[in-house]
Amino acid sequence: MSTNINGSPETANNVDVRLPQRPSKHRYTLYHLSTFILTFVSYAMLHAARKVFSNVKSTIAEEWSAVANETLNPIKPDEIWNQTRLFHSPENATIFLGVLDAVFMFSYSFGLFVSGIIGDRFDLRIVLCLGMVITAVVIFLFGVVSEWLHIYSVAWYVCFWILNGLAQSTGWPCVVAIMGNWFGKEGRGLIFGVWSACASVGNIFGAALAAAFLSYGYEYPFLVCAALLICCATICFFAIIPSPEDVGAKEVETSVEETPTTTVNDQETSEETELVVKTQESTTNKPITFFRAWLLPGVAMYSLCYACLKLVNYSFFFWLPFYLHAKFSWQESDADLLSTLYDVGGIIGGIDLAGLRSIVVVPALLIAIPILFIFSNLANNKAINGVVMTMTGVFIGGPANMISAAITADLGRQEVLAASDQALSTVTGIVDGTGSFGAAIGQVLIPVIEKRWHDWRFVFYFFVLMTFITCCCILPLFVRECKIVINKIKSRYSANRQRAYDTL
Amino acid sequence: MIKLILISSFFVFINGDFETESLCVDHNATSKSIINYCISQNGSLKFRCCFLSNSSNILAIDLTEMKLNKVPDLKEFTDLTNLTMVDLRLNPQLESSTQDDFFGMLSLDYLYLPEQYPCPGEKHVWQSINQTIDPKGILCMYQKDVCINSTNFCVEPNSYCATNGPNHFLCLCKTGYYGYKCLRHGQFPMGKFFGISITTTIILSIFFFWTQRRHVKKD
Numbered sequence: 001m002s003t004n005i006n007g008s009p010e011t012a013n014n015v016d017v018r019l020p021q022r023p024s025k026h027r028y029t030l031y032h033l034s035t036f037i038l039t040f041v042s043y044a045m046l047h048a049a050r051k052v053f054s055n056v057k058s059t060i061a062e063e064w065s066a067v068a069n070e071t072l073n074p075i076k077p078d079e080i081w082n083q084t085r086l087f088h089s090p091e092n093a094t095i096f097l098g099v100l101d102a103v104f105m106f107s108y109s110f111g112l113f114v115s116g117i118i119g120d121r122f123d124l125r126i127v128l129c130l131g132m133v134i135t136a137v138v139i140f141l142f143g144v145v146s147e148w149l150h151i152y153s154v155a156w157y158v159c160f161w162i163l164n165g166l167a168q169s170t171g172w173p174c175v176v177a178i179m180g181n182w183f184g185k186e187g188r189g190l191i192f193g194v195w196s197a198c199a200s201v202g203n204i205f206g207a208a209l210a211a212a213f214l215s216y217g218y219e220y221p222f223l224v225c226a227a228l229l230i231c232c233a234t235i236c237f238f239a240i241i242p243s244p245e246d247v248g249a250k251e252v253e254t255s256v257e258e259t260p261t262t263t264v265n266d267q268e269t270s271e272e273t274e275l276v277v278k279t280q281e282s283t284t285n286k287p288i289t290f291f292r293a294w295l296l297p298g299v300a301m302y303s304l305c306y307a308c309l310k311l312v313n314y315s316f317f318f319w320l321p322f323y324l325h326a327k328f329s330w331q332e333s334d335a336d337l338l339s340t341l342y343d344v345g346g347i348i349g350g351i352d353l354a355g356l357r358s359i360v361v362v363p364a365l366l367i368a369i370p371i372l373f374i375f376s377n378l379a380n381n382k383a384i385n386g387v388v389m390t391m392t393g394v395f396i397g398g399p400a401n402m403i404s405a406a407i408t409a410d411l412g413r414q415e416v417l418a419a420s421d422q423a424l425s426t427v428t429g430i431v432d433g434t435g436s437f438g439a440a441i442g443q444v445l446i447p448v449i450e451k452r453w454h455d456w457r458f459v460f461y462f463f464v465l466m467t468f469i470t471c472c473c474i475l476p477l478f479v480r481e482c483k484i485v486i487n488k489i490k491s492r493y494s495a496n497r498q499r500a501y502d503t504l
Numbered sequence: 505m506i507k508l509i510l511i512s513s514f515f516v517f518i519n520g521d522f523e524t525e526s527l528c529v530d531h532n533a534t535s536k537s538i539i540n541y542c543i544s545q546n547g548s549l550k551f552r553c554c555f556l557s558n559s560s561n562i563l564a565i566d567l568t569e570m571k572l573n574k575v576p577d578l579k580e581f582t583d584l585t586n587l588t589m590v591d592l593r594l595n596p597q598l599e600s601s602t603q604d605d606f607f608g609m610l611s612l613d614y615l616y617l618p619e620q621y622p623c624p625g626e627k628h629v630w631q632s633i634n635q636t637i638d639p640k641g642i643l644c645m646y647q648k649d650v651c652i653n654s655t656n657f658c659v660e661p662n663s664y665c666a667t668n669g670p671n672h673f674l675c676l677c678k679t680g681y682y683g684y685k686c687l688r689h690g691q692f693p694m695g696k697f698f699g700i701s702i703t704t705t706i707i708l709s710i711f712f713f714w715t716q717r718r719h720v721k722k723d
Contacts, residue, residue: 034716062685067660075660075675076668081685216692217683227698231705239712247719 031241035182038240039175040195042128044202045225045232046171049139051206052221054101054318058332059218061093064152085152096154098447100161101318105440107162109433111169113290116429119173120287120422124242128178129233131170136229138164143222172404172432177425180409181243193351196405200343200350200397203317207340211333287422293430296423298411298477303431305473306403307438308466309365313400314439315446315463316342316392323456328380341386342393349398350405357407359485361399362478365471368395369464376460396467404432442466528553533566535591537616545588556586564589564614568639573597575605584669589614592621593641600624609669615644625650625671644670662686 064086067075075081087093119127142160146152175198183191206225213220241247294300320342324335349364375388408431412424449459528551533539541547542554547563549555554564563586567576572595578584587609592598593616600621606612616636617623623630623644631646650673651657651665658665658675663686668674677686 030715034712038712059687062687067685075658076672077674077676079684080663080677081660081675083684213692215689217688220692223692224697227701231701234705235708235712238709239716241716241720246721248721 031244031247032182034239035178035241036191036195038236039178040198040201042132042232042236043171043175043198044205045229046132046135046168047199047202048206048209049135049168049225049229050104051203051317052210052225053143055207055210055321055336056214056218056221057094057097058090059214061090061097063147063218064093064096065090085150086154096157098443100157102440102443103158104161104165105314105436105443107165108169109436109440111166112173112429112433112436114166114429115170116173116293116426116433117287117290119170119177119425119429124174124178124425125236125240127170128174128240129237131167131174132229132233132236134167135164135171136226136233138167139222139229140226144219144226147217147219169429169433169436173425173428176405176409176428177412178240178242179405180413180424190351192406192409193402196350196401197347199401199404200346203343204340207336211336288426290426290430293423293426296411296414296427298414299427299430301473301477302403302407302411303434305470306400306431306435308470308473309396309400309403309438310435311438311442312396312463312466312470313346314436315442315459316396318443319446319459320389324385327456328385330382334382338382338386338389341389342397345390345393345395346397346401347393348390349394349396350401351398357402357410358474358477358481361402361407362471362474364395364399365467365474368392368399368467371395372460372464372467376457404435408432528562528565531569535566535568535593535616537614538564538566538589538591541589541614554589561586563587564591566591568592568594570595571597573599574601577604578609584608585610587612589616591616593618593636593639596620606669607672610667611647612670613646615670617642617644623670629671660685662689 066082066084066088087096115127115131138160142157142164146156179192179195209224210221213224288296316339320339321332321335324330324338325332330338371388371391375392378385378388408428409424411431412427445462446459449462450456452458531552533542533549533552533554538554539549541564542549545554545563546557547554548558552566553562555561556563562584565578565587568591572592575592575598578587585608588611590606590609590612595618598618598621605624606615615623615630618641621642623633623642626633629648629650630644631648634643634645635641636643647667647670649667650671651667657673660675662678662681663675664678666674666676677683680689682688
C-alpha cells in the first residue's frame with residue numbers, strides 16, 4: 001500500500017533525488033485539463049443514462065399497463081386508458097422494473113471484471129468510445145424503438161438491459177485508468193476527489209434531463225441521452241489521449257519509480273517485497289493478469305469493503321425516491337429533487353483535501369451509522385429530511401466515491417507494479433465489479449426485507465450492518481496507513497530538526 | 505396507426521350502411537311516439553327508422569316487438585350523435601347491461617323502455633321519468649350531463665370528463681395533452697435538438713483534435 005513513496009521525503013537520499021523534479025510535478029498542461037473534462041463528462045453521461053431510467057420509471061409503469069382502479073364504470077375510451085400492453089396494473093410493471101434494475105447491476109458487475117481486463121490490453125480511448133456508442137444504441141432500442149414501434153415484450157427489455165449493463169461497464173475502468181495515467185499521486189487527493197463527483201453530477205444531470213423531456217413522452221429522455229452519448233463518444237474519439245506517453249510527455253510517476261523504493265517496502269509485509277522483486281525482473285510493459293491483480297495488496301480488502309458500501313450507496317440511488325414517495329406520499333418530483341441532495345452530499349464528501357484516503361473513510365463511515373438511525377425515524381418534514389439526506393450523502397456517498405476513484409487509482413498504480421504498469425484498468429474493474437455485485441445483491445434483498453417485516457426501518461438496520469462491515473473490512477488498511485502517516489510525520493519532524501541542526 | 509384508423513372507419517362506413525339497411529327493413533314503424541316525432545321533425549320515415557331530412561343520420565328508431573333480450577349494439581351501425589328517440593317497449597325479455605347500453609347516444613332525449621328496464625342512471629341522468637300506459641313502459645326524458653354532477657369520474661391526471669350518452673362518459677385528454685393515458689404534452693423539438701447537438705459535436709471534435717490528438721505520436 002504505502003502511500004508515502006511519492007508523498008514526502010523518506011530518507012535524505014530521497015530528498016536529494018526528488019528536489020530537481022519538483023517543478024515538473026505540479027505543471028499541469030492543457031492535456032491534463034482536457035483529460036479531466038472529457039473523462040468527467042463521459043462518465044457523467046453514462047451515469048445520467050442510468051438516472052434517467054430510474055426517474056422515468058413511474059411513467060414507464062403507466063405506459064406499460066392499463067388503468068388500475070376498476071370502479072363501477074371502467075374509464076373509457078379503451079384506446080386511451082385500457083391497453084394491456086405488458087401488464088394489467090402499474091404495480092406489476094413496477095415489480096418488473098425492479099427486476100430490470102437487478103438484472104442491470106448483475107450484468108454490469110460481470111461486465112466490469114471483463115472490461116477491466118480489456119481496458120489494459122487495448123487502446124483505452126477505443127474501448128471507452130465503443131462502450132459509449134453501444135450503450136447509446138442499446139438505450140435507443142430499449143426506450144425509443146420499443147415505444148415507436150409498440151414492441152412491448154419482456155424478453156426485449158431484459159435482453160437490452162443486460163447488454164446495457166455490459167456496455168456501460170466499459171466506462172468506469174477506462175476513465176479511471178486514463179485519469180490515473182495523467183494525474184500522479186500528488187494531485188490525486190484533491191483532483192480525484194473533485195473528479196469522482198462525476199457520478200453524482202451525472203445523476204443530477206440525468207434527473208434534469210428526465211424532468212425536462214418527460215412531458216414529450218418517456219422515450220424522449222432516452223432519445224436525448226442516447227444522442228448525447230453518441231456526441232460525447234465522437235468528441236472523445238477525436239480528443240482523448242489515454243496516456244501522457246502518447247504525446248511524448250514523460251509520465252510523472254515512472255521517473256520516481258526508478259528511485260530505490262525497497263527501503264520503504266522493508267517496513268511493509270514480506271509478500272510485498274516479494275512482489276516488488278518479481279515485477280522488477282520483468283522489464284516488458286505487459287498487462288497484469290486478472291488473478292495477479294486480485295493478489296495485489298489491498299485489492300481484495302477494498303473490493304470487499306466497496307461491495308458492502310456500494311450496496312448501501314446504490315440502494316439510496318435506486319430506492320430513495322420510491323421510499324420517500326411511499327413513506328411520506330410526497331410527489332414524485334419532490335422526492336426526486338430531495339434525493340438529488342444525497343448526490344450533492346456525495347460530491348462534498350468525496351473531496352479529500354488532505355490526501356489521506358482510508359484514514360478519512362473510517363471515521364466518515366462511523367459517523368454515518370448514527371445518521372442512518374436518525375434517518376430511519378425522521379418525521380414528515382422536507383427541510384429536516386433534506387439536511388439529513390445531505391449528511392448521509394457526505395458520509396456514505398463521499399467515502400464510496402473516494403474508494404471508487406482515488407483509492408482504486410492508488411491500488412492500481414502502487415509501486416509494487418513498477419514494471420508492469422498496465423494494471424489500473426483491471427484493478428478498477430475488480431474493485432468496482434465486486435462493488436456492483438454487492439449493489440446487485442442489495443437490489444434483490446431490499447424488497448425482500450421490506451416484504452418480510454413490512455417496515456422500512458429494517459432496511460435501514462440492514463444498511464447500518466453493511467456500513468459496519470465496511471468499517472471492519474477497511475480497518476487493517478486503516479491501521480497500516482495510520483502507521484505510515486505517523487512515520488511520515490516523525491521522519492519529516494526529524495528531517496527538519498536535522499536541517500535546523502545542520503544550519504546551526 | 506393513422507392508416508389503421510382510416511381502414512377501420514372505412515369499414516364502419518360500409519358496414520354501417522349495410523347494417524342500417526338491414527336494421528331498417530322488414531317492419532314498418534308501429535310506435536306512435538316514433539311516427540309522430542318523425543313527422544314533427546320533418547324526418548323521412550323508412551320502415552323502423554326515421555332519417556333526418558334526406559341524410560343517413562338516424563333521428564329516431566322503433567325497436568318495439570323485436571323479441572330482444574339485450575339492447576342492440578347500434579354504435580357499429582351508424583352515427584348516433586343525432587339519435588334523439590328510441591322505443592324499446594314490447595320487448596318483455598329485454599335485460600339491462602349498464603356497460604354498453606346506449607353508449608355514444610349523446611342527444612338521446614326520449615327513451616321508451618319496457619317496464620322491467622329502469623332508466624339507466626335514473627334521476628342522475630334523466631330530468632323526468634314517467635310511466636307510459638299504451639304500450640306499457642317507462643319514458644326517460646331529457647338527458648342530463650353526467651359529468652356536471654360528478655367530479656370524481658376522471659381522476660387520472662390531464663383528463664376531463666365528456667358525456668357520451670345516458671350514464672356514459674369518456675375521459676378525454678385536456679387540450680395540449682395527448683397519447684396513451686394523456687401523458688404527453690407538446691412536441692419534442694427534433695430539428696432544433698439534433699441541429700444544436702450535431703453542430704456542437706463537430707465544432708468540439710475539430711477543436712479537440714486540433715489541440716490534442718494531432719500531437720499524438722504514432723509508433
